[in-house]
Amino acid sequence: MDYQIKEEGKFRYIEEGEGDTLMLLHGLFGALSNFRYILDSFKGNFRVVIPILPITEMDIHDASVRGLERYTHEFVQALSLDKFILLGNSLGGHIAQLYALAHPEKVRALILTGSSGLFESAMGSSFPKRGDYEFMKQRTEYTFYDPKTATKELVDEVFEMVNNRGKAFRIISVAKSAMRENLATELHNIKCPVCLIWGKNDNITPPFVAEEFQRLIPHADLFWMDKCGHAPMMEKPEEFNTLLEKFLNKISVSA
Numbered sequence: 001m002d003y004q005i006k007e008e009g010k011f012r013y014i015e016e017g018e019g020d021t022l023m024l025l026h027g028l029f030g031a032l033s034n035f036r037y038i039l040d041s042f043k044g045n046f047r048v049v050i051p052i053l054p055i056t057e058m059d060i061h062d063a064s065v066r067g068l069e070r071y072t073h074e075f076v077q078a079l080s081l082d083k084f085i086l087l088g089n090s091l092g093g094h095i096a097q098l099y100a101l102a103h104p105e106k107v108r109a110l111i112l113t114g115s116s117g118l119f120e121s122a123m124g125s126s127f128p129k130r131g132d133y134e135f136m137k138q139r140t141e142y143t144f145y146d147p148k149t150a151t152k153e154l155v156d157e158v159f160e161m162v163n164n165r166g167k168a169f170r171i172i173s174v175a176k177s178a179m180r181e182n183l184a185t186e187l188h189n190i191k192c193p194v195c196l197i198w199g200k201n202d203n204i205t206p207p208f209v210a211e212e213f214q215r216l217i218p219h220a221d222l223f224w225m226d227k228c229g230h231a232p233m234m235e236k237p238e239e240f241n242t243l244l245e246k247f248l249n250k251i252s253v254s255a
Helices: 032-042 065-079 091-102 133-142 152-162 165-180 207-216 237-254
Strands: 006-008 011-016 020-025 046-051 084-089 107-113 194-199 220-225
Touching (some): 020 032, 032 046, 065 091, 084 091, 091 107, 107 237, 133 152, 152 165, 194 207, 194 237
Parallel strands (some): 084 107
Antiparallel strands (some): 006 011, 011 046
């Protein structure tokens, strides 16, 4: 994305637009580019903030989903954010749930898409294999309904992460922590409006996961996207943005 990456102490992030704050949290193998369509569509009416989560760079003792939630809180404090809308994909959704539970006064609304927190199968029955490009290509394609969405550029980014021993070790540590952190008994405490946008063909957090989120969270709307996998905002950006806008308009009217 051709956007300026800002720096504030240890934090690196994109910040575009003005208005109510919409903060976006990417997943385990995610990057800023995952959200380019949301950013392009909503920066005209919102202050869109996307922190770069230091998943592959953080101290190994903090390499966990709760460590990333603490990092997110420090980021919120550094930017003095308040009463913002929080959107998370995959692991980013897991972090968003933990943040909303720990700091409910900060979160005006929550959007989860392909989120972990109840069940996920990011790598199937195995963890990343270093040096095996074809394996990572297949796993990246598995993320989407249409494997062509997994461009060579995207596969190269993922392969570079797992082929670095230090980065791969942190990825595995975070992934294992996410599997341990099941939030089923805590989700009833999320009182803000929640929007679930889910691909009907999500292999990583299958449709039953979305249905369980809707059952456990008191004020959750669920929207389905057909012929769509684990990252709807990338695979079908126009449809995703239409659903997101519908939800944002709804909470604006009710505010």
